[in-house]
Amino acid sequence: MTGAEIIVKTLIYNKVKFIFGYPGGAVMPIYDSLFTYKKQIKHILTRHEQGSIHAAQGYARVTGKPGICLSTSGPGSSNLITGLADALIDSTPLLCITxxxxxxxxxxxxxxxxxxxxxxxxVTKWNFQITKPDQIFEVISKGLNIATNGRPGPILIDITKNTQVQQLNQVIIFPPKTKTNLKTQNKINKKELQKVIKTIKKARKPIIIIGQGVKLANAENQLKQFAEKTNIPVASTLLGMGILKTNHNLNYGMLGMHGNYQNNILxxxxxxxxxxxxxxxxxxIGNIKTISPKTxxxxxxxxxxEINKRLKPTIYLLGNLKHNLNYLIKNFKTNSTEKWVKTFNLLKxxxxxxxxxxxxxxxxxxxTMPEVINYINLYKKTNCILVTDVGQHQMSASRYFNFTTLKSQITSGGLGTMGFALPAAIGAKIGAKRRQVICxxxxxxxxxxxxxxGTIMQxxxxxxxxxxxxxFLGMVKQWxxxxFNRRFSNTKIYNPNFTNLSKAYNIKSKKVFVKEKLKENIKKMLKSKEVFLIEILVEKEYNTLPMIPTEKSVSKICF
Structure with a gap:
């Protein structure tokens, strides 16, 4: 058995169903082996290596499984760096083989x-270079474990070409005896949890802030129960959007630079x-010095x-969120925060x-961008997944989209990678075939x-x-x-005819520039069973508000 065949069989053994990649000289033996096992693993040929890793991210976000990416050496591997950085900061499990x-x-x-x-x-949680075929199974299996164990993240495994073609003398029977299995410590600290309960009971103006860690722990239901039992208003990070349904009475939306007014003030x-x-x-949070030391x-x-990195906590709990929340739900009784909740509603x-x-x-x-999102809300399916790129549209969509189901938001949060959405939407749809994906x-x-x-067409x-x-490059223009006294330096952008371009890829398309035609065309697109592209000409003189100037207090929020 060659090293390339061991690679593919190891992936099959670890239940990998899809690989996103782009072939080249240094991975041709692996691609040759994939041809043999194409019924077990489907390879999605993207048009660029960065596209392949963003697609793998989209797949990982909706499935919770590691997204698998394959590229050749040199520029093939270096083109993955942006995606690796994006996945590391947003805690996305990936296995990249170069x-x-x-x-x-x-x-x-x-x-x-x-x-x-x-x-x-x-930009990786762990990486390793394989130079011998007898290392392959253990290293790849270990990489997949590390990618998903604890805080998820990206793994890169580099494999030399001679390793891929070299024959092993011994016969390998899958699964081999060598097996890597890492387990997260899931013990909870009951003493500290009791401190948390006592602290919450004493508070009169508490606020819960939720982030993507709740999604990664599959603890959305526990979070909902915890919020309802404590009756505490909930604000969300960008990546935390969709954990609670938009219409939940304790969900007050996003916090931060473009977050909701009530959250940032209160x-x-x-x-x-x-x-x-x-x-x-x-x-x-903005300028952390504005947070009262009494809070x-x-x-x-x-x-x-992440503990004590920017704000020093009074109490911190390390470990699995689901287990910690389950304890709090079970042991917390009642809370009186009605006046505080009314204040949130007034500012809302x-x-x-x-x-x-x-x-x-x-x-x-x-x-306006919010008008577009409003019509999407009218006609989207309840199982819909929202995938956004980076910029004004990202903030508008996150603020106004009606999240109705779990694992329904995919965006580039920490790195803010422009170009993320289109390939990520591809991966999301492959990972969740029965769900509607809106990019x-x-x-x-x-x-x-x-x-x-081209990938979508193929x-x-x-x-x-x-x-x-x-x-325009809208968000830069807004700043x-x-x-900058409206000095629009290099932000005006001359675009091609996007609808004609999409037709060249055999993709149905429509351009909308009149408000009266907006509703009917969004409805037509969302009712279509095929890929559909719609270009909407929105106002140039539009700013996404509210907004907090960078490094300023959240109290400096402006309309």
């Missing part, structure tokens, strides 16, 4: 040789912050690295008056991975693509508008 020149050529600057191991160290008045499965990044902080997370009305009503002015000639992109980010329309992937086109 080809490498033969072992005897390592360090000689051979054709398409780069030191991908050293390059990828800062977090400064709270006497207790309960942070669950999140990192206190700069766009969530108590409870931080629950699986990763010790303030935002509705000064922000939302302006977003939906009917006699306005131009189309919302800006005209700038769309063109960074536009070639993946595999007939029926996603719905909505381009919100304002002929120039608000903070």
């Amino acid at each position: 080809g490498q020149v033969s072992s005897n050529l390592l360090g000689t600057d051979a054709f398409q040789e780069i030191d991908i191991i050293d390059i990828s160290i800062p 977090i400064l008045k709270s006497d207790l912050i309960i942070a669950i499965g999140l990192r206190f990044d700069d766009r969530l 108590l902080i409870i931080h629950i997370d699986i990763d010790n690295y 009305k303030v935002e509705r008056k000064y922000v939302k009503e302006k977003e939906f002015i009917k006699n306005k000639i131009g189309i 919302i992109v800006g005209d700038g980010g769309f063109q960074m991975t536009i070639q993946e329309l 595999y007939e992937i029926p996603i719905k693509i909505i381009i919100l086109n304002n002929n 120039q508008d608000l903070f």
Whole structure:
């Protein structure tokens, strides 16, 4: 058995069903073996390696399984770096296999040789270079375990070409005796949990902030029960959107730079912050010095690295969120926060008056981004998955999309990768065939991975693509508008005819530039069973509000 065949059989043994990749010289033996086992593993040929890793991310986000990515050496492997960084900061489980020149050529600057191991160290949870075929099963199996164990993340395994073609003398019977199995410690600290319960009971103005860690722990139901039992208002990070249904009475939406008014104002008045499965990044809290030193902080997370990184918690709990929440639900009795909840509702009305009503002015000639999201809400399926790129449309979609089911939001949060959405939507649809996938992109980010329309065409992937086109790099323009005296330096963008381009890929398309035609065309697209692209010309003079200037207090929120 060759090393390449062991690689493929190891993946099959570990129940891998899909691989996203792009072939090249240093992985040709693996691709030859994939041809033999194409009934067991389906390979999705993307149009660029960055497309393949973002597709693997989309697949991982909806399934909870590691997304598998395969690329050749040199530029093939270096094109994965952005996706690896994105996956690391957003805790997405990936296994990336890269080809490498033969072992005897390592360090000689051979054709398409780069030191991908050293390059990828800062953007991977773990990496390893295989130079012998007898290492393959153990290393790949270990990599898959590490990717999903504890806080998920990306793994890169580099395999030299001679290893792929080398024959092993001994016969390997799957599964081999060697087996790697890592387990997370799931013990809970009852003493600290009792402190948490006593602290919550004493609080009169508590707020819960939820992050993606709740999704990764599959603890959405436990979070809902915990919020309802304690009757505490819930705010969310960008990646935490969709954990609670949008219409839940305790869900007050997003917190942070473009978050909801009530959350950003009242977090400064709270006497207790309960942070669950999140990192206190700069766009969530802003200037941390404005948080009162009298405010108590409870931080629950699986990763010790996130504890005390920006805000020092009064109490912290490490470990599995589901187990910690189950204990709190079981042992917590009653809470009195009615006045505090009423305050949230009052400020929610303030935002509705000064922000939302302006977003939906009917006699306005131009189309606004929130109007588009509103019509999507009318006609989307309840099992829908929202995939967004990065920019103004991302914030508008996250604020106004009606989340009705679990695992329904995919976006690039920590890294903010433009070009993420289109390939991620491909992976999401492959991972969740029965669910509707809506991909919302800006005209700038769309063109960074536009070639993946070829992947959609080849595999007939029926996603719905909505381009919100304002002929500007909208979010950068917004900053120039608000903070750089409207000096719009290099943010105006001249675009191709997106609908004609999509037709070249045999994709149905429609352009909408009149408000009166918006509703009927969104309905037509979402009712279609095929892939459909709709380009909507939205207002150029539009800013996503509210907004907190960078490094400012959340109290500086502006309309």
